Amino acid sequence: MMKIRFTLLLLACATTAFAQSADSALPGKPAPTNMRSAQFPRILPDNRVMFRIEAPQAQKVQIDLGKVYDLKKDSQGVWTVTTDPVSGGFHYYSLLIDGVAVADPASETFYGMSRMASGIELPFAGRDYYALNDVPHGDIRMKRYYSKVAGAWKRFFLYTPPGYDTSKDRYPVLYIVHGGGEDERGWATQGLTDLILDNLIAARRALPMLVVMVDGNAGELSLEEAYLQQFDRELKQSIIPFVEAQYRVKAGAANRALAGLSLGGIQTLYTGVNSTDLFSYLGVFSSSWILPDQAAMAERQYAYMAANREKINRNLKQFWISQGGKEDIAYQNNQAMLARLKQLGIKYSYSESPGGHTWPVWRHDLYQFAPLLFR
Amino acid sequence: MMKIRFTLLLLACATTAFAQSADSALPGKPAPTNMRSAQFPRILPDNRVMFRIEAPQAQKVQIDLGKVYDLKKDSQGVWTVTTDPVSGGFHYYSLLIDGVAVADPASETFYGMSRMASGIELPFAGRDYYALNDVPHGDIRMKRYYSKVAGAWKRFFLYTPPGYDTSKDRYPVLYIVHGGGEDERGWATQGLTDLILDNLIAARRALPMLVVMVDGNAGELSLEEAYLQQFDRELKQSIIPFVEAQYRVKAGAANRALAGLSLGGIQTLYTGVNSTDLFSYLGVFSSSWILPDQAAMAERQYAYMAANREKINRNLKQFWISQGGKEDIAYQNNQAMLARLKQLGIKYSYSESPGGHTWPVWRHDLYQFAPLLFR
Numbered sequence: 001m002m003k004i005r006f007t008l009l010l011l012a013c014a015t016t017a018f019a020q021s022a023d024s025a026l027p028g029k030p031a032p033t034n035m036r037s038a039q040f041p042r043i044l045p046d047n048r049v050m051f052r053i054e055a056p057q058a059q060k061v062q063i064d065l066g067k068v069y070d071l072k073k074d075s076q077g078v079w080t081v082t083t084d085p086v087s088g089g090f091h092y093y094s095l096l097i098d099g100v101a102v103a104d105p106a107s108e109t110f111y112g113m114s115r116m117a118s119g120i121e122l123p124f125a126g127r128d129y130y131a132l133n134d135v136p137h138g139d140i141r142m143k144r145y146y147s148k149v150a151g152a153w154k155r156f157f158l159y160t161p162p163g164y165d166t167s168k169d170r171y172p173v174l175y176i177v178h179g180g181g182e183d184e185r186g187w188a189t190q191g192l193t194d195l196i197l198d199n200l201i202a203a204r205r206a207l208p209m210l211v212v213m214v215d216g217n218a219g220e221l222s223l224e225e226a227y228l229q230q231f232d233r234e235l236k237q238s239i240i241p242f243v244e245a246q247y248r249v250k251a252g253a254a255n256r257a258l259a260g261l262s263l264g265g266i267q268t269l270y271t272g273v274n275s276t277d278l279f280s281y282l283g284v285f286s287s288s289w290i291l292p293d294q295a296a297m298a299e300r301q302y303a304y305m306a307a308n309r310e311k312i313n314r315n316l317k318q319f320w321i322s323q324g325g326k327e328d329i330a331y332q333n334n335q336a337m338l339a340r341l342k343q344l345g346i347k348y349s350y351s352e353s354p355g356g357h358t359w360p361v362w363r364h365d366l367y368q369f370a371p372l373l374f375r
Numbered sequence: 376m377m378k379i380r381f382t383l384l385l386l387a388c389a390t391t392a393f394a395q396s397a398d399s400a401l402p403g404k405p406a407p408t409n410m411r412s413a414q415f416p417r418i419l420p421d422n423r424v425m426f427r428i429e430a431p432q433a434q435k436v437q438i439d440l441g442k443v444y445d446l447k448k449d450s451q452g453v454w455t456v457t458t459d460p461v462s463g464g465f466h467y468y469s470l471l472i473d474g475v476a477v478a479d480p481a482s483e484t485f486y487g488m489s490r491m492a493s494g495i496e497l498p499f500a501g502r503d504y505y506a507l508n509d510v511p512h513g514d515i516r517m518k519r520y521y522s523k524v525a526g527a528w529k530r531f532f533l534y535t536p537p538g539y540d541t542s543k544d545r546y547p548v549l550y551i552v553h554g555g556g557e558d559e560r561g562w563a564t565q566g567l568t569d570l571i572l573d574n575l576i577a578a579r580r581a582l583p584m585l586v587v588m589v590d591g592n593a594g595e596l597s598l599e600e601a602y603l604q605q606f607d608r609e610l611k612q613s614i615i616p617f618v619e620a621q622y623r624v625k626a627g628a629a630n631r632a633l634a635g636l637s638l639g640g641i642q643t644l645y646t647g648v649n650s651t652d653l654f655s656y657l658g659v660f661s662s663s664w665i666l667p668d669q670a671a672m673a674e675r676q677y678a679y680m681a682a683n684r685e686k687i688n689r690n691l692k693q694f695w696i697s698q699g700g701k702e703d704i705a706y707q708n709n710q711a712m713l714a715r716l717k718q719l720g721i722k723y724s725y726s727e728s729p730g731g732h733t734w735p736v737w738r739h740d741l742y743q744f745a746p747l748l749f750r
Contacts, residue, residue: 035490036558036592057474059432095477099432102470102477109484109491115410116484116491132528134521139533141514144507144569153507158514165540165622183411194519217411247540 031107033090033121038106047085047122053104054078055097062096063104065120088124089360090190092117110190114181114221119190124360129367130195135202136162140194143246147238149230150218156239157188158247159211161201170248172209172255172374174281175235176366177216177264187213187366190359196367206370212243216264223293228270235271236278253315257373259283261362262330266290273301276315281373284321285365286357288334298337305344313347318372324361325354406482408465408496413481422460422497428479429453430472437471438479440495463499464735465565467492485565489556489596494565499735504742505570510577511537515569518621522613524605529590531614532563533622536576536583545623547584547630547749549656550610551741552591552639562588562741565734571742581745587618591639598668603645610646611653628690632748634658636737637705641665648676651690656748659696660740661732663709673712680719688722693747699736700729 028044040052051063056077063069063081071079092112095104103109107118138161147154164171176193178186187193193211200206218230240256243249258279260268265287272282289298305312312319321338323331341348351368355361403419415427426438431452438444438456446454467487470479478484482493516533536546551568553561562568568586575581593605615631618624633654635643640662647657664673680687687694696713698706716723726743730736 037489037595053475055473055475057434059434059473097472097475097477098430098434100428100430100472100480102472102480103484103491105475105477105490107491109478114412115480116478116482132519137519139516139518141516142563143514144512146509188517220412 031120031122033108033119034106035108040106041104041120043120043122044082047088047124049083049086049120049122050080051083051104052078052080053095053106058097060096060098064094064096064101065091068096086120086122087355087358087360088122088127089355089358089363090119090121091358091360092119094118111183111185112179112181112190129199130192130363131199132195133199133202135198137198138162138164138194138201140188145238145242147234149233149238154215154234154238155184156215157184157213158243159188159194159197159213160247161197161208161210163208164210164248168248169208170250172207172250172257173243174209174211174257174259174370174373175239176211176213176258176283177231177260177267178213179260179262179264180221183217184213184215187211191363191366193366196363197370200367200370207374209370209374210243210247210249212239214239216260216267221263223266223290225270225297228267228297231267232271236275240278253278253280254317255280255374257281257283257318259285259320259366259369260287261285261365262287262357265330266294269301270297273312274304276312280316281318282316282320283318283365283369285362285369286322286324286328286330288330288337291333291336298340302340302344305341305346309345313345316347317375318369319346319348320351320369320372321348322351322353322361322365322368324356324358325352327354327356328361329357406495406497408483408494409481410483415481416479416495418495418497419457422463422499424458424461424495424497425455426458426479427453427455428470428481433472435471435473439469439471439476440466443471461495461497462730462733462735463497463502464730464733464738465494465496466733466735467494469493486558486560487554487556487565504574505567505738506574507570508574508577510573512573513537513539513569513576515563520613520617522609524608524613525593529609529613530559531590532559532588533618534563534569534572534586534588535622536572536585538583539585539623543623544583545625547582547625547632548618549584549586549632549634549745549748550614550654551586551588551633551658552606552635552642553588554635554637554639555596558592559588559590562586566738566741568741571738572745575742575745582749584745584749585618585622585624587614589614591635591642596638598641598665600645600672603642603672606642607646611650615653628653628655629692630655630749632656632658632693634660634695634741634744635662636660636740637662637732640705641669644676645672648687649679651687655691656693657691657695658693658740658744660737660744661697661699661703661705663705663712666708666711673715677715677719680716680721684720688720691722692750693744694721694723695726695744695747696723697726697728697736697740697743699731699733700727702729702731703736704732 028042042050061071061079069081071081094101104118109116110119141158258272265284403417417425436446436454444456446456469476479493484491485494513536522529633647640659
């Protein structure tokens with residue numbers, strides 16, 4: 001009776017989906033991305049991950065971590081698996097119950113894959129740059145604004161650096177875009193933008209700046225130019241004027257950067273290269289024109305580059321392009337683009353770090369890119 | 376091939392869990408709490424809800440909306456159900472696949488029931504007070520702070536009213552606590568605190584104020600006094616000093632309010648009644664001492680009230696207590712408490728609005744409580 005009353009009043013239903021016993025004999029540690037008190041998934045010292053799901057009536061239970069693992073059921077209806085070692089940093093994953101991909105109820109959720117997905121954060125030696133350290137911390141704000149372009153209320157997330165509230169200074173602004181199937185939450189949660197900037201600013205490796213984490217979704221997801229145009233209008237006609245009116249921002253191209261990952265990188269290419277009078281810094285992470293689908297758009301951009309080479313090279317203080325190693329799914333298309341940029345005499349920087357088309361790479365990209373800005 | 380490349384690059388996997396066809400022949404409208412482009416769940420004009428889940432390999436699919444509905448499978452493996460009419464406002468719900476309760480992949484997720492749960496927002500005639508109107512909007516900030524009390528980094532969400540950034544004014548502060556199985560996100564997302572305050576402030580019905588949406592979780596969830604003590608320390612020794620140092624806040628009890636729902640209401644009773652030198656306004660929503668489990672604590676509080684009646688009545692400008700009608704699970708315990716308060720001569724206001732132990736009631740509580748503050 002106590003149990004029932006307690007459960008009802010506190011809305012704290014014990015979920016049947018994962019075992020909660022805090023058995024200290026269990027190997028490894030609960031993932032930091034787990035729900036409070038969820039003992040699974042657990043991370044073993046070699047970064048293998050143990051999953052345990054209670055599902056006595058299910059016929060098949062799987063975990064999709066890029067690689068799909070079948071769990072095995074015991075006589076109590078508890079399914080378990082231990083994965084291969086998983087690389088460090090943040091990875092999306094799904095729980096499949098009889099073929100239906102859902103978020104693991106033991107995990108925090110993250111908007112990716114066009115739905116709220118599970119995510120798991122794995123340790124690795126080089127992760128200090130986004131550790132939660134005893135340094136001054138900025139805020140992340142969730143800001144609603146009415147977009148005349150979209151004819152709807154939209155939202156961005158805004159990082160303000162430590163001291164913004166009490167200072168009278170104006171700050172430069174990095175506008176940054178997530179990937180396809182993600183939204184304005186991506187850089188704040190999966191990306192840990194605040195921690196990366198807090199640490200860089202505390203170490204005086206990056207200048208204090210605002211980071212506007214925009215919603216790049218501009219209608220039905222598509223590779224067509226109309227989709228890129230719609231975001232271009234949203235950014236130039238809605239977001240930038242709103243940010244510059246509402247916050248203490250330095251005006252002028254020298255104080256504006258634009259960057260994005262994957263689809264956000266294509267949006268950055270499309271809007272940034274054509275607008276070097278607006279943005280002096282461009283960051284294109286794990287991205288490129290997608291061939292052959294976007295070949296015509298790419299050719300129009302190369303023609304524009306050929307006709308405006310000097311202006312582009314003069315205006316852009318950084319045209320920073322990166323890939324998550326050869327295993328990045330954008331790698332081949334990116335190589336083709338770099339060859340054309342060289343041929344056209346367009347200056348750029350190139351950075352490659354291993355990890356593929358994943359958030360650990362994009363966090364590291366931000367960590368490398370932010371120190372180059374507004375110098 | 377185009378499809379595969381597109382899907383990979385954009386991370387925009389078409390989920391198999393719900394049908395996405397934008398068939399205009401479908402009845403009703405997609406719920407506003409759905410993922411972008413998810414056509415189900417759909418809300419019919421009489422607030423019945425249609426669910427449709429693709430799960431050809433599942434044996435049993437259910438929706439738990441307080442009442443549990445069994446879905447029926449067609450020859451394509453698509454499961455459907457239409458519920459009874461559901462009352463207006465926000466409700467948690469779960470998808471059960473072969474008995475495992477998970478978040479519906481078609482829905483936004485909300486931290487409740489100690490996990491990320493689905494939520495559905497249903498229309499009703501009286502919902503204008505939290506509509507997204509063309510009025511000045513404040514920000515919600517996600518703020519990390521190091522708690523010496525908890526020995527860990529924690530987080531609160533902070534509403535700053537329109538004009539906070541450009542004004543030099545200092546503001547009064549409402550500290551507000553979620554229910555059990557929820558966290559600091561509850562009042563920001565489920566509660567729509569920013570919209571409720573934006574609208575009240577625009578109509579000059581509430582004074583501009585900060586609202587600090589705290590994380591009430593203080594160790595392992597429990598009804599014991601130690602749990603309430605730990606939150607008491609967190610609030611008094613960590614949160615309030617941090618807020619008063621970091622933000623432009625008016626000092627003094629006359630400028631501090633404390634409120635909470637359900638378990639947060641018990642935390643408000645425990646900390647607030649004993650600290651009327653710190654808080655001049657208390658809000659206890661859908662809550663009360665839980666009998667018999669907390670009877671000893673309740674008796675200690677009544678004894679304190681008897682000994683300090685005049686001080687409490689003089690210090691508290693509002694001791695505002697509410698219930699979500701007789702159907703609220705806290706109703707009986709609350710009636711018992713009100714009888715004791717009367718007997719002891721402790722002044723309070725009581726408000727009852729229908730809806731039970733749910734977020735529509737708590738949003739309405741905030742809407743009624745905020746205008747009473749800091750007058």
